[in-house]
Amino acid sequence: MKTKLIIIFFLCLLNLNAQDKLRVGVLAYGTVNWELDVLKHNNFDKKNNFQLEVVKLASKNASAVAFQSGAVDIIVTDWVWVNRQRASNKDFTFYPYSKAMGTMLVDPANDINTLLDLKGKYVGVSGGPLDKTWLLFRAYSKYKYNKDLKDIIHPVFASAPILYEKLSNNSLDAGINFWHFNAKLEAKGLKPLITFDEISKQLGITNDISFVGWTFNRDFALKNKELINSFLNASLSSKKLLNDSNKEWDRIRPLMKVKDDITFEALKNGYKKGIIKKFDENNIQAQAKIFQILLEEGGKKLVGKSVSLEKETFWDFKPNMKW
Incomplete structure (x- = not known):
C-alpha cells in the first residue's frame, strides 16, 4: 500500500x-x-x-x-x-x-462645458502627441466644431503621474490621462468633459x-x-x-x-x-x-x-x- x-x-x-x-x-x-x-x-x-x-x-x-x-x-x-x-x-x-479608456477631466468649478470653452487654456496630455485618446479628441473636435483641438488649446505633454499631480493641484485647466489616474481624480471631484462613449458615437462607432x-x-x-x-x-x-x-x-x-x-x-x-x-x-x-x-x-x-x-x-x- x-x-x-x-x-x-x-x-x-x-x-x-x-x-x-x-x-x-x-x-x-x-x-x-x-x-x-x-x-x-x-x-x-x-x-x-x-x-x-x-x-x-x-x-x-x-x-x-x-x-x-x-x-x-x-x-x-x-x-x-x-x-x-x-x-x-x-x-x-x-x-x-x-x-477602459482615458478621457478629458475638468474641475466643475471652472465652468468648462465644451471643448470650445477650453480656448486658450492649458490642457495636459499623457503619452505625447501620438497618444491615441488625444488623436481621437482632435478628430472629434474637427467633426463637431470644424476646428482642430490643438489649435484651440495649449497642449502640455507629460507623463501620466505628473499630469495627475498637476490636475490635483489645479495647475492645469483640463487633462487627458489613463483610466486609473482619472479614477483617482474623479474620486477628488473632477468630472469628464466628454465621455469616450460620446466621442465614439459621434465618430460613427457603436460597438465597444x-x-x-x-x-x-x-x-x-x-x-x-x-x-x-x-x-x-x-x-x-x-x-x-x-x-x-x-x-x-x-x-x-x-x-x-x-x-x-x-x-x-x-x-x-x-x-x-x-x-x-x-x-x-x-x-x-x-x-x-x-x-x-x-x-x-x-x-x-x-x-x-x-x-x-x-x-x-x-x-x-x-x-x-x-x-
Whole structure:
C-alpha cells in the first residue's frame, strides 16, 4: 500500500511538471498585476492546465524588448503597435484585455462645458502627441466644431503621474490621462468633459473597442493553441471573480496602494467598466474604423507601414464564459 502511495505521489509530481509554463511580462506598477494576482491566488492557471510565470518589467519599452527577444511569451500592449509590427513582417497577434479608456477631466468649478470653452487654456496630455485618446479628441473636435483641438488649446505633454499631480493641484485647466489616474481624480471631484462613449458615437462607432490587450506571437499561438486559449480562459475567470466578488477586491486592496475608500471604489468600478464580456466581428469592424481615424490623425509616425487593420492582428478566440 505504501509503495502505491509513493508511485501516485511521484505521478502527481510528474503531471505538475508536465504542465506548460507561460511567461507573461507586465509593468511592475501596472493595474494588470491585480488580475494576475487573482489568477495565481485562485489557481486559475493550474485549473486550466498550465503554470503562469509573471515577469515584472520596468517600462513599456522593456516589455517590448523582452517580448521580441523571447524572454516572455505574452505582454500587454495596444493593437496599433501590433498592427504596425505585422506590417513589418512580425507575426504578432492580440486579444483584448480591457476597454477602459482615458478621457478629458475638468474641475466643475471652472465652468468648462465644451471643448470650445477650453480656448486658450492649458490642457495636459499623457503619452505625447501620438497618444491615441488625444488623436481621437482632435478628430472629434474637427467633426463637431470644424476646428482642430490643438489649435484651440495649449497642449502640455507629460507623463501620466505628473499630469495627475498637476490636475490635483489645479495647475492645469483640463487633462487627458489613463483610466486609473482619472479614477483617482474623479474620486477628488473632477468630472469628464466628454465621455469616450460620446466621442465614439459621434465618430460613427457603436460597438465597444479596446486598445489594450494580451499580445503574443501568432505562430507560437497556432502551435500552442490550447495553451494560449487556456490562459485567456484563466484571464476571463479572474475578471469574472473581480466582477462578482467584493471579498476578492478587499483581498487585493494592498496591491492597489489606495489611501481611502472613495479612491478604492473608484478604481474598482473603473476596472469593472473596462471588462470585455464579448468581442466578435462587429467589434473588430469598430476597431477598423478607429484605425482609419488614427491613420488620418497620426500618420506613419503612429501606424508605421500599415495602411489598414489586418484581420490577423486579432486572435480568434471564442470564450464560453457565462456572465
